[in-house]
Amino acid sequence: MSESFGRGSTVRAAASRPTVVGIAVTDLSAAFGALVWVAAVLVAGLGPVERALTLAPLVLVPLGVGMAATPPFGGTAGYAVRAAVWLQPVGAVLFTASLARPVGEVTATALAAPWLLVTGLLGLAAVARTRARGGLALPEAAVDAGLAYVSVGAVALLLYQLDLTFWFGRTIVLLTAVHFHYAGFVLPVLVGLSGRVLSPLSGAFSSLAGVILVGPAIIAVGISFSPLVEVVAVGGFTVAVALFGGYVLARVAPARPRVQGLLLGASAVALPASMALALGYGVATFSGTDLGLDIATMVALHGSLNAFGFALLGLVGWRLAVPAGVT
Structure with a gap:
């Protein structure tokens, strides 16, 4: 199996490291995670x-990280991602278990905490890559933004389990x-993968x-x-x-x-439909207008x-033929 690491080139099947019996750990983890998810539901x-x-x-996350790190990152970023890849299955299972416990319980907090370590390592990889590049050059800056942002989600889960909701x-x-x-x-990871096949x-x-890179942060500030x-942020982002x-x-x-294109196309169609709902909810909240978009509907x-429409189809689609980035 050959690999080509220039922009727009493609790496097929399981070429990422680390591996177990020749299969990428990230792929094994995603498959195992799917079984755990079904069981949890x-x-x-x-x-x-x-x-x-x-x-x-x-x-x-395992699917996205495996493709983001194609080819494998070098230096500090490489060490951080490899550690995150090995820790991710345990962190994800504990993450899931934490949501089955009552909020505020010590056990729930303890179960949620390891995911912060996993995502912190991904954030470290993003910072290391950005410093090594000396700037925010696309499309790799989009990939790095995704690796960095996910740690904010881990912090939010930990605050939720600690019942530290502040004024929310x-x-x-x-x-x-x-x-x-x-x-x-x-x-951002899907934006980065798309950018890797577009040259120039x-x-x-x-x-x-x-x-898209700055949108999630500005929306969070607005909320x-x-x-x-x-x-304004939701409108521009949408x-x-x-x-x-x-x-x-x-x-x-x-x-x-063909098959990859169909999956990416379906993901692309789901994306604007989903964001239109987000915009409608934001407008309704700001104006006090009843558009039938309460939190349950959202x-x-x-x-x-x-x-299931945008994220899962998009990541599975790209996994069929992974575009390689620039390390």
């Missing part, structure tokens, strides 16, 4: 938010954990990627301190994400192998489209 009776949230560490409700803190695993991790990067793609900032979905549908998916529709 059937046995533990997880709610809609918890189902979407646990899918991320169990399945989406518990649901908002839990949704913040969801936000930074999906909009914070999956979306157009100004339009670079602009969309820039908005915390200013409804106006939240609405437009950028919808346009990115259209860009993938028009420029990326048609140029990929969880059911926006969450499902994000988790």
Whole structure:
């Protein structure tokens, strides 16, 4: 099996390290995580938010990290990612178990804590790569943003389990954990993977990627301190994400192998639909208008489209033929 590591080149099958019997640990972990997720849904009776949230560490994060680190990172970033890859399955299972315990219980907090170590290592890798590059050059800056943002989701989960919600409700803190695993991790990684097959990067793609990279942080600030900032940030982010979905549908998916293109296209269609719901919810919250988009509706529709339509289809699609980055 040959590998080519320039932009736009493709690495097929399990070429990533570390491996077990020739299969990437990240792939094995994602498959194992899928089984754990199904068992947790059937046995533990997880709610809609918890189902979407646990899918991320169990399945989406290992898939995303394995493709982000193709070819394997070198130096400090490489050591950090390898440690995270080996620790991730344990951290993800404990993460899931924590959500089956009562909030505020010491056991729940202890079970959630290891995920912070896993994501902290990914954040360290992102910082090391950024310093080594000497800047925020796309598309690798998008990949690194995803590796960095996911640790914010881990912190949010830990605060939720500690019952430290500050001036927010518990649901908002839990949704913040969801936000930074999906909009914070999956979306930037998918932007980075798309950028790896586009050469050269157009100004339009670079602009969309820039908005997507800063969007999750600005939205979080708006939710915390200013409804106006939240609405403006959600509006700009929603437009950028919808346009990115259209860009993938028009420029990326048609140029990929058939099955991969179909999966990426389906993911791209789910993305703007999901973000339109987010925009509607933000507008309704700010204006006090009843659009029928309460928090329960958002969880059911926006969450499902994000988790299973956009994130899962997109990551599985890219895994069929992984574009290599620049280490």
